[in-house]
Amino acid sequence: MKKLLMMAWLCLCLSHFAEAQKYIIQDSVMIKTPEGHTLSAVVVRKAETTGPQPTALMFFIYSNTARSIQEASYAAEQGYVGVVADTRGKRLSPDTVAPYENEVKDVNAVIRWIIQQAWSNGEVGMYGGSYSGFAQWAALKKPHPALKTIVPYVAAIPGQGLPMENNVFLNANYQWAFHVTNNKYVDNGVNNDHDRWRKMRSNWYHSGVAYNKIDSVDGTKNPWLQKWLLHPSYDSYWQAMVPYGRDFAKITIPILSITGYYDDGQISALQYLTEHYKYNPKANHYLIIGPYDHFGAQRGGTPILNGYQIDSVALINTRKITFNWLDYIFKGGPKPELLKDKINYEVMGANEWQHAPSVSAMSDKRLRLYLSTEMRGNNAVLSAVKPKKKSHHEQLVDLADRQTSNNDYYPNPIINDELDRSNGLFFVSEPFDQEISINGFFSGKLLASINKKDMDFGVVLYELTPEGKYFHLSYFLGRASYLKDATKRQLLRPNKIEKLPFEKTRLVSKKLQKGSRLVVVLNIDKNPFAQINYGTGKEVSLETIHDAKSPLKINWFNESYIEIPVKE
Known part of the structure:
Protein backbone atom coordinates (compact mmCIF):
# COMPACT_ATOMS: atom_id res chain seq x y z
CA MET A 1 0.00 0.00 0.00
CA LYS A 2 2.83 2.36 0.95
CA LYS A 3 4.53 1.56 -2.35
CA LEU A 4 1.35 2.38 -4.30
CA LEU A 5 0.98 5.73 -2.49
CA MET A 6 4.60 6.61 -3.28
CA MET A 7 4.06 5.78 -6.96
CA ALA A 8 0.90 7.90 -7.06
CA TRP A 9 2.74 10.81 -5.44
CA LEU A 10 5.60 10.48 -7.94
CA CYS A 11 3.16 10.45 -10.89
CA LEU A 12 1.48 13.58 -9.54
CA CYS A 13 4.83 15.35 -9.18
CA LEU A 14 5.85 14.36 -12.70
CA SER A 15 2.51 15.63 -14.01
CA HIS A 16 3.01 19.04 -12.36
CA PHE A 17 6.61 19.14 -13.61
CA ALA A 18 5.47 18.37 -17.17
CA GLU A 19 2.85 21.11 -16.96
CA ALA A 20 5.43 23.60 -15.69
CA GLN A 21 7.76 22.68 -18.55
CA LYS A 22 4.95 23.40 -21.01
CA TYR A 23 5.01 27.12 -20.20
CA ILE A 24 7.52 29.83 -19.44
CA ILE A 25 5.89 31.63 -16.52
CA GLN A 26 7.07 35.00 -15.21
CA ASP A 27 4.88 36.01 -12.29
CA SER A 28 6.85 39.01 -10.98
CA VAL A 29 7.44 41.20 -14.01
CA MET A 30 7.88 44.88 -13.14
CA ILE A 31 7.07 47.55 -15.73
CA LYS A 32 8.20 51.17 -15.38
CA THR A 33 5.90 53.85 -16.80
CA PRO A 34 7.25 57.02 -18.45
CA GLU A 35 6.06 58.97 -15.39
CA GLY A 36 8.23 56.82 -13.10
CA HIS A 37 5.56 54.56 -11.62
CA THR A 38 5.85 50.78 -11.40
CA LEU A 39 3.30 48.20 -12.48
CA SER A 40 3.43 44.44 -11.93
CA ALA A 41 2.44 41.78 -14.42
CA VAL A 42 2.33 38.07 -15.15
CA VAL A 43 3.66 36.87 -18.52
CA VAL A 44 3.12 33.32 -19.79
CA ARG A 45 4.46 31.84 -23.03
CA LYS A 46 4.39 28.35 -24.45
CA ALA A 47 7.85 26.88 -24.03
CA GLU A 48 7.86 25.26 -27.47
CA THR A 49 7.21 28.55 -29.28
CA THR A 50 10.31 30.13 -30.81
CA GLY A 51 9.18 33.08 -32.91
CA PRO A 52 7.41 36.33 -31.86
CA GLN A 53 3.65 36.19 -31.26
CA PRO A 54 0.73 38.55 -30.78
CA THR A 55 -0.13 39.33 -27.16
CA ALA A 56 -3.46 38.84 -25.39
CA LEU A 57 -3.53 41.43 -22.60
CA MET A 58 -5.83 41.74 -19.63
CA PHE A 59 -5.50 44.76 -17.32
CA PHE A 60 -6.73 43.83 -13.89
CA ILE A 61 -7.58 45.54 -10.57
CA TYR A 62 -8.71 42.37 -8.74
CA SER A 63 -5.13 41.21 -8.19
CA ASN A 64 -4.65 37.50 -7.64
CA THR A 65 -1.40 35.86 -8.74
CA ALA A 66 -2.84 32.37 -9.20
CA ARG A 67 -5.77 33.67 -11.25
CA SER A 68 -3.46 35.82 -13.37
CA ILE A 69 -1.23 32.83 -14.13
CA GLN A 70 -4.28 30.75 -15.02
CA GLU A 71 -5.64 33.48 -17.30
CA ALA A 72 -2.31 34.12 -19.01
CA SER A 73 -1.71 30.36 -19.40
CA TYR A 74 -5.03 29.95 -21.18
CA ALA A 75 -4.02 32.72 -23.61
CA ALA A 76 -0.66 31.00 -24.16
CA GLU A 77 -2.43 27.72 -24.88
CA GLN A 78 -4.41 29.51 -27.60
CA GLY A 79 -1.21 30.64 -29.32
CA TYR A 80 -0.64 34.06 -27.76
CA VAL A 81 1.70 35.53 -25.21
CA GLY A 82 -0.57 35.89 -22.21
CA VAL A 83 -0.07 39.06 -20.16
CA VAL A 84 -2.12 40.04 -17.12
CA ALA A 85 -1.06 43.44 -15.78
CA ASP A 86 -2.15 44.86 -12.44
CA THR A 87 -3.58 48.32 -11.88
CA ARG A 88 -1.09 50.80 -10.44
CA GLY A 89 -0.67 50.20 -6.71
CA LYS A 90 -1.88 46.59 -6.85
CA ARG A 91 -0.01 43.33 -6.17
CA LEU A 92 3.74 44.07 -6.47
CA SER A 93 3.44 47.75 -7.40
CA PRO A 94 4.87 50.06 -4.68
CA ASP A 95 2.60 52.95 -5.75
CA THR A 96 -0.76 54.00 -4.38
CA VAL A 97 -3.86 52.59 -6.01
CA ALA A 98 -6.26 55.17 -7.50
CA PRO A 99 -9.25 53.46 -9.14
CA TYR A 100 -10.00 54.70 -12.68
CA GLU A 101 -7.59 57.63 -12.61
CA ASN A 102 -4.43 56.25 -14.22
CA GLU A 103 -5.51 53.67 -16.78
CA VAL A 104 -5.29 56.00 -19.80
CA LYS A 105 -1.54 56.32 -19.20
CA ASP A 106 -0.79 53.01 -17.56
CA VAL A 107 -2.46 50.62 -20.01
CA ASN A 108 -0.61 52.25 -22.87
CA ALA A 109 2.64 52.03 -20.87
CA VAL A 110 2.12 48.27 -20.66
CA ILE A 111 1.45 48.08 -24.41
CA ARG A 112 4.65 50.02 -25.13
CA TRP A 113 6.59 47.65 -22.87
CA ILE A 114 5.08 44.58 -24.56
CA ILE A 115 6.10 45.54 -28.09
CA GLN A 116 9.68 46.09 -26.94
CA GLN A 117 10.02 42.43 -25.89
CA ALA A 118 11.68 39.86 -28.14
CA TRP A 119 8.64 37.55 -27.90
CA SER A 120 6.27 40.24 -29.22
CA ASN A 121 5.38 40.59 -32.88
CA GLY A 122 4.24 44.18 -32.21
CA GLU A 123 0.51 43.41 -32.06
CA VAL A 124 -1.66 43.50 -28.93
CA GLY A 125 -5.29 42.57 -28.33
CA MET A 126 -7.09 43.25 -25.05
CA TYR A 127 -10.02 41.49 -23.43
CA GLY A 128 -11.81 41.14 -20.09
CA GLY A 129 -14.83 42.25 -18.12
CA SER A 130 -16.12 45.07 -15.94
CA TYR A 131 -13.07 47.04 -14.70
CA SER A 132 -10.92 45.26 -17.30
CA GLY A 133 -13.47 46.31 -19.90
CA PHE A 134 -13.17 49.90 -18.72
CA ALA A 135 -9.36 49.67 -18.93
CA GLN A 136 -9.57 48.73 -22.61
CA TRP A 137 -11.64 51.78 -23.40
CA ALA A 138 -9.32 53.93 -21.25
CA ALA A 139 -6.44 52.82 -23.50
CA LEU A 140 -8.44 54.05 -26.51
CA LYS A 141 -8.66 57.56 -25.06
CA LYS A 142 -5.24 57.94 -26.70
CA PRO A 143 -4.98 54.90 -28.99
CA HIS A 144 -1.60 53.20 -29.30
CA PRO A 145 -0.96 51.87 -32.84
CA ALA A 146 0.07 48.45 -31.47
CA LEU A 147 -3.40 47.91 -29.94
CA LYS A 148 -5.24 46.17 -32.77
CA THR A 149 -8.51 45.11 -31.13
CA ILE A 150 -10.39 44.98 -27.83
CA VAL A 151 -13.04 42.58 -26.50
CA PRO A 152 -14.66 44.33 -23.51
CA TYR A 153 -17.37 42.54 -21.53
CA VAL A 154 -19.83 44.56 -19.41
CA ALA A 155 -17.42 47.51 -19.57
CA ALA A 156 -17.83 50.23 -16.95
CA ILE A 157 -17.86 53.99 -17.56
CA PRO A 158 -16.87 55.80 -14.37
CA GLY A 159 -19.39 58.55 -13.69
CA GLN A 160 -22.06 57.10 -15.97
CA GLY A 161 -22.95 53.57 -14.88
CA LEU A 162 -21.18 53.77 -11.52
CA PRO A 163 -20.82 55.06 -8.86
CA MET A 164 -23.78 56.99 -10.25
CA GLU A 165 -26.38 56.26 -12.91
CA ASN A 166 -27.75 59.17 -14.89
CA ASN A 167 -26.28 61.42 -12.15
CA VAL A 168 -27.88 59.55 -9.24
CA PHE A 169 -25.33 58.07 -6.81
CA LEU A 170 -26.06 54.42 -6.02
CA ASN A 171 -25.30 52.33 -2.94
CA ALA A 172 -25.02 48.97 -4.72
CA ASN A 173 -21.23 49.20 -5.02
CA TYR A 174 -20.59 51.35 -1.94
CA GLN A 175 -18.08 48.85 -0.51
CA TRP A 176 -16.21 48.43 -3.81
CA ALA A 177 -13.61 51.11 -3.04
CA PHE A 178 -12.66 49.26 0.16
CA HIS A 179 -12.63 45.96 -1.71
CA VAL A 180 -9.95 47.14 -4.17
CA THR A 181 -7.95 49.66 -2.11
CA ASN A 182 -7.67 48.14 1.38
CA ASN A 183 -4.61 46.08 0.39
CA LYS A 184 -2.46 45.06 -2.57
CA TYR A 185 -4.88 42.32 -3.56
CA VAL A 186 -8.60 42.38 -2.72
CA ASP A 187 -10.43 42.56 0.58
CA ASN A 188 -13.06 39.86 0.12
CA GLY A 189 -13.98 39.99 3.79
CA VAL A 190 -15.20 43.57 3.59
CA ASN A 191 -16.80 43.05 0.17
CA ASN A 192 -18.81 40.04 1.33
CA ASP A 193 -19.94 41.51 4.65
CA HIS A 194 -23.50 41.81 3.39
CA ASP A 195 -25.01 42.31 6.84
CA ARG A 196 -22.78 45.36 7.40
CA TRP A 197 -23.81 47.03 4.15
CA ARG A 198 -27.48 46.15 4.56
CA LYS A 199 -27.41 47.68 8.04
CA MET A 200 -25.55 50.76 6.78
CA ARG A 201 -28.10 51.40 4.02
CA SER A 202 -31.02 50.96 6.38
CA ASN A 203 -29.52 53.12 9.15
CA TRP A 204 -28.63 55.90 6.71
CA TYR A 205 -32.10 55.83 5.15
CA HIS A 206 -33.89 56.00 8.49
CA SER A 207 -31.53 58.61 9.95
CA GLY A 208 -32.24 61.17 7.22
CA VAL A 209 -28.67 62.51 7.34
CA ALA A 210 -27.01 63.91 4.23
CA TYR A 211 -25.69 61.43 1.68
CA ASN A 212 -22.15 62.69 2.14
CA LYS A 213 -22.39 61.49 5.76
CA ILE A 214 -23.23 57.90 4.85
CA ASP A 215 -19.71 56.75 5.71
CA SER A 216 -20.08 58.20 9.21
CA VAL A 217 -23.20 56.04 9.59
CA ASP A 218 -21.07 53.04 8.69
CA GLY A 219 -18.28 54.20 11.01
CA THR A 220 -15.44 54.01 8.45
CA LYS A 221 -14.35 56.89 6.25
CA ASN A 222 -14.79 56.31 2.53
CA PRO A 223 -12.40 58.83 0.92
CA TRP A 224 -13.08 57.62 -2.62
CA LEU A 225 -16.81 58.15 -2.28
CA GLN A 226 -16.17 61.61 -0.88
CA LYS A 227 -13.95 62.43 -3.86
CA TRP A 228 -16.52 61.17 -6.34
CA LEU A 229 -19.29 63.17 -4.66
CA LEU A 230 -17.38 66.32 -5.60
CA HIS A 231 -18.22 65.48 -9.23
CA PRO A 232 -22.01 65.02 -9.47
CA SER A 233 -21.94 66.13 -13.13
CA TYR A 234 -20.22 64.15 -15.85
CA ASP A 235 -17.45 66.72 -15.74
CA SER A 236 -13.80 66.83 -16.85
CA TYR A 237 -12.79 64.55 -13.97
CA TRP A 238 -14.85 61.68 -15.41
CA GLN A 239 -14.37 62.64 -19.05
CA ALA A 240 -10.59 62.24 -18.72
CA MET A 241 -10.92 58.54 -17.90
CA VAL A 242 -12.37 57.17 -21.16
CA PRO A 243 -13.08 58.43 -24.69
CA TYR A 244 -15.52 61.32 -24.69
CA GLY A 245 -17.25 63.08 -27.57
CA ARG A 246 -15.05 63.34 -30.63
CA ASP A 247 -12.45 61.01 -29.06
CA PHE A 248 -14.60 58.20 -30.47
CA ALA A 249 -14.01 59.40 -34.02
CA LYS A 250 -10.35 58.36 -33.69
CA ILE A 251 -11.20 54.76 -32.78
CA THR A 252 -10.93 52.68 -35.95
CA ILE A 253 -9.82 49.26 -34.68
CA PRO A 254 -12.29 46.33 -34.70
CA ILE A 255 -14.14 45.88 -31.40
CA LEU A 256 -16.35 43.13 -29.99
CA SER A 257 -18.51 44.19 -27.01
CA ILE A 258 -20.41 41.68 -24.88
CA THR A 259 -23.08 42.52 -22.30
CA GLY A 260 -26.49 41.42 -21.03
CA TYR A 261 -30.05 42.62 -20.78
CA TYR A 262 -29.84 42.31 -16.99
CA ASP A 263 -26.31 43.62 -16.54
CA ASP A 264 -26.75 46.46 -14.06
CA GLY A 265 -23.88 48.22 -15.84
CA GLN A 266 -25.37 47.79 -19.30
CA ILE A 267 -25.87 51.52 -19.85
CA SER A 268 -22.08 51.92 -19.71
CA ALA A 269 -21.28 49.06 -22.09
CA LEU A 270 -23.81 50.28 -24.63
CA GLN A 271 -22.94 53.94 -24.28
CA TYR A 272 -19.51 53.06 -25.63
CA LEU A 273 -21.21 51.39 -28.60
CA THR A 274 -23.71 54.16 -29.33
CA GLU A 275 -21.15 56.95 -28.90
CA HIS A 276 -18.67 55.09 -31.12
CA TYR A 277 -21.20 54.85 -33.94
CA LYS A 278 -22.39 58.42 -33.34
CA TYR A 279 -18.93 59.88 -33.93
CA ASN A 280 -17.68 57.20 -36.33
CA PRO A 281 -20.58 55.86 -38.44
CA LYS A 282 -18.17 53.46 -40.16
CA ALA A 283 -16.97 51.97 -36.87
CA ASN A 284 -16.10 48.28 -36.99
CA HIS A 285 -17.85 47.52 -33.71
CA TYR A 286 -19.76 44.31 -33.01
CA LEU A 287 -22.12 43.52 -30.14
CA ILE A 288 -23.26 40.27 -28.52
CA ILE A 289 -26.09 40.69 -26.02
CA GLY A 290 -28.47 38.25 -24.38
CA PRO A 291 -30.24 37.44 -21.10
CA TYR A 292 -27.18 37.77 -18.87
CA ASP A 293 -26.37 39.70 -15.71
CA HIS A 294 -23.03 41.36 -14.94
CA PHE A 295 -21.20 38.15 -14.06
CA GLY A 296 -23.12 35.87 -16.39
CA ALA A 297 -22.14 37.87 -19.47
CA GLN A 298 -18.49 37.27 -18.63
CA ARG A 299 -19.09 33.50 -18.66
CA GLY A 300 -21.75 33.22 -21.32
CA GLY A 301 -24.88 32.97 -19.23
CA THR A 302 -26.45 30.73 -16.59
CA PRO A 303 -29.48 28.44 -17.15
CA ILE A 304 -31.50 30.20 -14.43
CA LEU A 305 -31.22 33.96 -14.04
CA ASN A 306 -33.09 35.64 -11.17
CA GLY A 307 -35.72 32.90 -11.31
CA TYR A 308 -36.07 32.99 -15.11
CA GLN A 309 -35.09 29.94 -17.16
CA ILE A 310 -33.29 31.45 -20.13
CA ASP A 311 -33.56 30.04 -23.65
CA SER A 312 -31.13 27.21 -24.35
CA VAL A 313 -29.53 28.96 -27.34
CA ALA A 314 -28.62 31.93 -25.14
CA LEU A 315 -25.93 29.90 -23.37
CA ILE A 316 -22.61 30.72 -25.04
CA ASN A 317 -18.91 30.47 -24.19
CA THR A 318 -17.58 34.01 -23.79
CA ARG A 319 -13.95 32.98 -23.47
CA LYS A 320 -14.06 30.75 -26.57
CA ILE A 321 -15.71 33.52 -28.59
CA THR A 322 -13.04 35.96 -27.37
CA PHE A 323 -10.14 33.88 -28.63
CA ASN A 324 -11.96 33.00 -31.84
CA TRP A 325 -12.25 36.75 -32.37
CA LEU A 326 -8.55 37.27 -31.64
CA ASP A 327 -7.72 34.50 -34.13
CA TYR A 328 -9.94 36.24 -36.68
CA ILE A 329 -8.10 39.53 -36.18
CA PHE A 330 -4.54 38.27 -35.80
CA LYS A 331 -4.37 34.94 -37.62
CA GLY A 332 -6.86 35.15 -40.46
CA GLY A 333 -9.22 32.69 -38.79
CA PRO A 334 -12.97 32.65 -39.42
CA LYS A 335 -15.12 35.27 -37.73
CA PRO A 336 -16.95 33.82 -34.69
CA GLU A 337 -20.05 32.07 -36.00
CA LEU A 338 -22.43 34.10 -33.86
CA LEU A 339 -21.35 37.39 -35.50
CA LYS A 340 -23.61 37.40 -38.53
CA ASP A 341 -24.00 41.20 -38.36
CA LYS A 342 -22.87 44.10 -36.16
CA ILE A 343 -25.64 43.68 -33.54
CA ASN A 344 -26.22 40.07 -32.43
CA TYR A 345 -28.98 39.53 -29.88
CA GLU A 346 -30.92 36.64 -28.40
CA VAL A 347 -34.70 37.06 -28.51
CA MET A 348 -36.03 35.94 -25.16
CA GLY A 349 -39.04 33.69 -25.56
CA ALA A 350 -38.20 32.86 -29.17
CA ASN A 351 -35.08 30.81 -28.38
CA GLU A 352 -33.21 32.28 -31.33
CA TRP A 353 -30.46 34.72 -32.18
CA GLN A 354 -31.18 37.58 -34.54
CA HIS A 355 -28.76 39.95 -36.23
CA ALA A 356 -28.96 43.55 -37.39
CA PRO A 357 -26.57 46.13 -38.88
CA SER A 358 -27.40 48.66 -36.12
CA VAL A 359 -29.40 49.02 -32.93
CA SER A 360 -32.08 51.01 -34.76
CA ALA A 361 -32.38 48.22 -37.36
CA MET A 362 -33.33 45.73 -34.63
Missing part, protein backbone atom coordinates in the same frame (compact mmCIF):
# COMPACT_ATOMS: atom_id res chain seq x y z
CA SER A 363 -36.90 47.08 -34.87
CA ASP A 364 -39.33 47.95 -37.68
CA LYS A 365 -40.95 50.88 -35.92
CA ARG A 366 -41.31 52.67 -32.61
CA LEU A 367 -44.66 52.32 -30.91
CA ARG A 368 -45.65 55.56 -29.14
CA LEU A 369 -47.88 55.06 -26.11
CA TYR A 370 -49.30 57.93 -24.04
CA LEU A 371 -49.62 58.01 -20.26
CA SER A 372 -53.30 58.82 -20.34
CA THR A 373 -55.53 59.78 -17.42
CA GLU A 374 -58.25 57.34 -18.45
CA MET A 375 -58.64 54.79 -15.66
CA ARG A 376 -59.58 51.13 -15.79
CA GLY A 377 -59.75 49.80 -12.30
CA ASN A 378 -56.52 50.63 -10.46
CA ASN A 379 -54.60 51.25 -13.69
CA ALA A 380 -54.38 54.15 -16.08
CA VAL A 381 -54.52 53.36 -19.78
CA LEU A 382 -51.29 53.27 -21.77
CA SER A 383 -52.88 54.58 -24.94
CA ALA A 384 -51.82 54.42 -28.58
CA VAL A 385 -53.97 57.53 -29.21
CA LYS A 386 -52.81 61.00 -28.21
CA PRO A 387 -55.23 62.50 -25.68
CA LYS A 388 -57.40 65.26 -27.12
CA LYS A 389 -57.82 67.09 -23.83
CA LYS A 390 -54.96 67.97 -21.49
CA SER A 391 -55.20 66.54 -17.99
CA HIS A 392 -52.85 65.11 -15.43
CA HIS A 393 -52.20 62.60 -12.67
CA GLU A 394 -51.23 64.03 -9.31
CA GLN A 395 -48.63 62.21 -7.23
CA LEU A 396 -47.64 63.19 -3.69
CA VAL A 397 -44.44 61.83 -2.16
CA ASP A 398 -43.46 62.57 1.42
CA LEU A 399 -39.67 62.58 1.14
CA ALA A 400 -39.40 62.65 4.95
CA ASP A 401 -41.37 59.42 5.34
CA ARG A 402 -39.17 56.47 6.29
CA GLN A 403 -41.88 53.88 6.84
CA THR A 404 -42.16 53.25 3.11
CA SER A 405 -39.92 53.38 0.06
CA ASN A 406 -40.59 54.18 -3.59
CA ASN A 407 -39.43 52.81 -6.95
CA ASP A 408 -38.91 49.06 -6.89
CA TYR A 409 -37.11 48.87 -10.23
CA TYR A 410 -34.43 46.18 -9.91
CA PRO A 411 -35.16 43.01 -11.96
CA ASN A 412 -34.91 40.36 -9.25
CA PRO A 413 -36.91 38.27 -9.75
CA ILE A 414 -37.41 38.85 -13.46
CA ILE A 415 -40.90 37.31 -13.37
CA ASN A 416 -43.38 38.40 -10.68
CA ASP A 417 -46.88 37.26 -9.79
CA GLU A 418 -47.69 40.71 -8.40
CA LEU A 419 -46.14 44.19 -8.29
CA ASP A 420 -45.90 46.47 -5.27
CA ARG A 421 -48.97 48.70 -5.69
CA SER A 422 -48.42 50.79 -2.55
CA ASN A 423 -46.95 53.73 -4.52
CA GLY A 424 -46.26 54.88 -8.06
CA LEU A 425 -48.49 55.24 -11.11
CA PHE A 426 -49.40 52.19 -13.20
CA PHE A 427 -50.25 52.33 -16.90
CA VAL A 428 -51.44 49.28 -18.84
CA SER A 429 -51.81 48.93 -22.62
CA GLU A 430 -54.43 47.08 -24.64
CA PRO A 431 -53.51 43.45 -25.34
CA PHE A 432 -51.54 42.80 -28.52
CA ASP A 433 -53.58 40.99 -31.16
CA GLN A 434 -50.52 39.13 -32.46
CA GLU A 435 -47.05 38.09 -31.38
CA ILE A 436 -44.63 41.00 -31.36
CA SER A 437 -41.00 41.48 -30.33
CA ILE A 438 -39.57 44.38 -28.38
CA ASN A 439 -36.04 44.95 -29.70
CA GLY A 440 -33.87 47.83 -28.52
CA PHE A 441 -34.00 50.75 -26.10
CA PHE A 442 -37.32 52.16 -24.93
CA SER A 443 -37.35 55.93 -24.38
CA GLY A 444 -39.83 58.66 -23.66
CA LYS A 445 -40.74 62.25 -22.98
CA LEU A 446 -42.52 63.19 -19.79
CA LEU A 447 -44.35 66.44 -19.22
CA ALA A 448 -44.53 67.34 -15.57
CA SER A 449 -44.71 70.21 -13.12
CA ILE A 450 -43.45 69.94 -9.56
CA ASN A 451 -43.48 72.22 -6.52
CA LYS A 452 -39.70 71.89 -6.08
CA LYS A 453 -36.59 72.38 -8.22
CA ASP A 454 -35.58 68.80 -8.92
CA MET A 455 -36.50 65.13 -8.56
CA ASP A 456 -35.13 61.64 -9.20
CA PHE A 457 -37.57 59.34 -10.92
CA GLY A 458 -37.84 55.86 -12.36
CA VAL A 459 -39.71 54.29 -15.26
CA VAL A 460 -40.03 50.50 -15.32
CA LEU A 461 -41.32 48.49 -18.29
CA TYR A 462 -42.99 45.07 -17.93
CA GLU A 463 -44.77 42.56 -20.09
CA LEU A 464 -48.04 41.43 -18.49
CA THR A 465 -48.58 37.95 -19.93
CA PRO A 466 -52.02 36.42 -20.64
CA GLU A 467 -51.34 34.21 -17.60
CA GLY A 468 -51.07 37.29 -15.39
CA LYS A 469 -47.28 37.22 -14.89
CA TYR A 470 -45.18 40.41 -14.90
CA PHE A 471 -41.99 39.96 -16.94
CA HIS A 472 -39.41 42.69 -16.22
CA LEU A 473 -38.15 44.10 -19.53
CA SER A 474 -36.21 47.31 -18.86
CA TYR A 475 -35.98 50.39 -16.68
CA PHE A 476 -34.76 53.96 -16.38
CA LEU A 477 -33.44 55.79 -13.32
CA GLY A 478 -32.27 59.38 -13.52
CA ARG A 479 -32.19 62.93 -12.19
CA ALA A 480 -34.52 65.40 -13.87
CA SER A 481 -32.04 68.28 -13.77
CA TYR A 482 -29.49 66.33 -15.84
CA LEU A 483 -31.76 64.79 -18.47
CA LYS A 484 -30.83 67.27 -21.19
CA ASP A 485 -27.11 67.39 -20.40
CA ALA A 486 -25.25 65.01 -18.05
CA THR A 487 -22.42 67.56 -17.78
CA LYS A 488 -24.52 70.51 -16.61
CA ARG A 489 -27.32 70.70 -14.05
CA GLN A 490 -30.44 72.59 -15.16
CA LEU A 491 -32.91 72.95 -12.30
CA LEU A 492 -36.64 72.74 -12.89
CA ARG A 493 -38.89 75.77 -12.48
CA PRO A 494 -41.31 75.13 -9.62
CA ASN A 495 -44.94 74.78 -10.73
CA LYS A 496 -44.04 75.17 -14.42
CA ILE A 497 -44.60 72.43 -16.99
CA GLU A 498 -41.26 70.95 -18.00
CA LYS A 499 -40.37 68.54 -20.81
CA LEU A 500 -38.31 65.64 -19.46
CA PRO A 501 -36.86 63.45 -22.24
CA PHE A 502 -35.16 60.22 -21.20
CA GLU A 503 -33.36 57.56 -23.24
CA LYS A 504 -30.58 55.85 -21.27
CA THR A 505 -32.57 52.71 -20.54
CA ARG A 506 -31.64 49.01 -20.82
CA LEU A 507 -31.64 47.46 -24.28
CA VAL A 508 -33.76 44.32 -24.37
CA SER A 509 -35.14 41.78 -26.85
CA LYS A 510 -38.21 39.72 -25.94
CA LYS A 511 -40.97 38.06 -27.94
CA LEU A 512 -44.35 38.98 -26.46
CA GLN A 513 -47.23 36.55 -26.74
CA LYS A 514 -50.51 37.36 -28.40
CA GLY A 515 -52.69 38.75 -25.64
CA SER A 516 -49.78 40.24 -23.68
CA ARG A 517 -49.94 43.83 -22.49
CA LEU A 518 -47.28 46.40 -21.65
CA VAL A 519 -47.11 47.88 -18.16
CA VAL A 520 -45.29 51.10 -17.30
CA VAL A 521 -44.66 52.02 -13.67
CA LEU A 522 -43.76 55.67 -13.10
CA ASN A 523 -42.40 56.62 -9.69
CA ILE A 524 -40.17 58.89 -7.62
CA ASP A 525 -36.93 57.33 -6.38
CA LYS A 526 -36.85 57.24 -2.56
CA ASN A 527 -35.29 54.16 -0.97
CA PRO A 528 -32.14 52.97 0.87
CA PHE A 529 -30.31 52.14 -2.36
CA ALA A 530 -29.52 55.62 -3.71
CA GLN A 531 -29.25 59.30 -2.86
CA ILE A 532 -32.50 61.03 -1.99
CA ASN A 533 -33.13 64.19 -3.96
CA TYR A 534 -35.16 66.54 -1.75
CA GLY A 535 -35.60 69.07 -4.54
CA THR A 536 -34.13 72.19 -2.95
CA GLY A 537 -31.72 72.75 -5.82
CA LYS A 538 -28.73 72.44 -3.49
CA GLU A 539 -26.11 69.79 -4.15
CA VAL A 540 -28.07 66.59 -3.46
CA SER A 541 -25.32 64.96 -1.37
CA LEU A 542 -25.64 67.85 1.12
CA GLU A 543 -29.43 67.73 1.52
CA THR A 544 -30.95 66.17 4.63
CA ILE A 545 -34.38 65.02 5.71
CA HIS A 546 -34.94 68.53 7.09
CA ASP A 547 -34.96 69.76 3.50
CA ALA A 548 -38.03 67.64 2.75
CA LYS A 549 -40.50 70.09 4.31
CA SER A 550 -43.71 69.92 2.25
CA PRO A 551 -44.30 66.73 0.23
CA LEU A 552 -43.12 66.60 -3.37
CA LYS A 553 -46.15 67.21 -5.57
CA ILE A 554 -45.91 66.10 -9.19
CA ASN A 555 -48.46 66.66 -11.92
CA TRP A 556 -47.79 64.11 -14.68
CA PHE A 557 -49.51 65.32 -17.85
CA ASN A 558 -51.24 62.98 -20.26
CA GLU A 559 -49.20 64.24 -23.22
CA SER A 560 -46.31 62.28 -21.72
CA TYR A 561 -45.37 59.20 -23.71
CA ILE A 562 -42.97 56.33 -24.04
CA GLU A 563 -41.68 54.84 -27.30
CA ILE A 564 -41.17 51.10 -27.65
CA PRO A 565 -39.03 49.64 -30.48
CA VAL A 566 -41.00 46.72 -31.95
CA LYS A 567 -40.64 44.15 -34.69
CA GLU A 568 -43.77 42.42 -35.99
